[in-house]
Amino acid sequence: MRRTRLFFTGLLLACTSLTMFTGAAIAAGDDGDGDDGAKKAPTEAGTSFRTATSITQEQKATASASTGDYLYWSFPADSGQRPTVKATVDLPDAQTRHSGQTWRIDVYDGLRRRQACTYGTQARTVAADAARVDLACTLRTVRAWSEPWANDPLPGTYYVRLTVTGLADSDLGLPVSTSVEAVSEEVGGAAAVDGSLSTPLVPGSTGAADDHDWASGWWTSRWLWTGAGAVLAALAGIGGYALTRGTGRPTRVPPAV
Structure with missing residues (x-):
């Protein structure tokens, strides 16, 4: 029972982290949106x-x-x-x-x-x-x-x-x-690469990056997949630990006669 609670606690924390990361990523991707089309x-x-x-x-x-x-x-x-x-x-x-x-x-x-x-x-x-x-x-x-x-x-x-x-x-x-x-x-x-222009x-x-509201800056969707992979790896570790660890109580050895 304790192992089950630990597993589901880890699952809840992983899902919460992934949701927060996705929300931040969407917000970062929307920063450059404007009314230019109008x-x-x-x-x-x-x-x-x-x-x-x-x-x-x-x-x-x-x-x-x-x-x-x-x-x-x-x-x-x-x-x-x-x-x-x-x-x-x-x-x-x-x-x-x-x-x-x-x-x-x-x-x-x-x-x-x-x-x-x-x-x-x-x-x-x-x-x-x-x-x-x-x-x-x-x-x-x-x-x-x-x-x-x-x-x-x-x-x-x-x-x-x-x-x-x-x-x-x-x-x-x-x-x-x-x-x-x-x-x-x-x-x-x-198409993301490891590096970016200063402006x-x-x-x-x-030369100020903020002058260009159409530019996405550091953000690419690759960060989302990297974060999701890290969360899934953490979840797998928690689940494996919860399913393979012992009961937590040492077995009593009878005294020698």
Whole structure:
């Protein structure tokens, strides 16, 4: 009976600890949530890295431009995210064009290093009678830390550049309508590494991590599984001890005759 009480006491303590740890983990993961999604989507684009229009993820930005312009937007991406940038170009009336066109999107990190697309149509050539161009670029998973010589995606600002790279000179300057959106798949602890940046790569930042409410900081879901494993190991130890220990009373040995 005593062993049973000890076992269930250990079980209750383990479950309580796991519940408290999970609650703290959820709270830590929610610290970066804000009302960015409620902000009005931008209706213009920048013309360089320095004038790039800032957008949030899952916010579709639009802009009217002339064929041949370089259009720039920027968005934040945190560790554990796998961003995908989508762009659409609505072309001028086919009767005003003289040839096909090739459009392209490129994505750069906060250090202005071009990031490779793992999949997606980064560049597309369309015929002279096409009405629109759809482009997409999926980056590698953003890492919390990397070697200085590596070109891995790191937390911070990412820049999107959209432009036409091939067309007849007579089609330069024709009006187009564009839209850009960045979305991410949350990879989570599966992509976590042992290390982190002191602050996200955000040009012009003061260096304080608190300035970036979208950044998750030290937390990844790997901590949850580590904590759960520790609790289960403790529970197994308590249960094994309770089931294998003696009754606690030494057996009386009869006196020798």
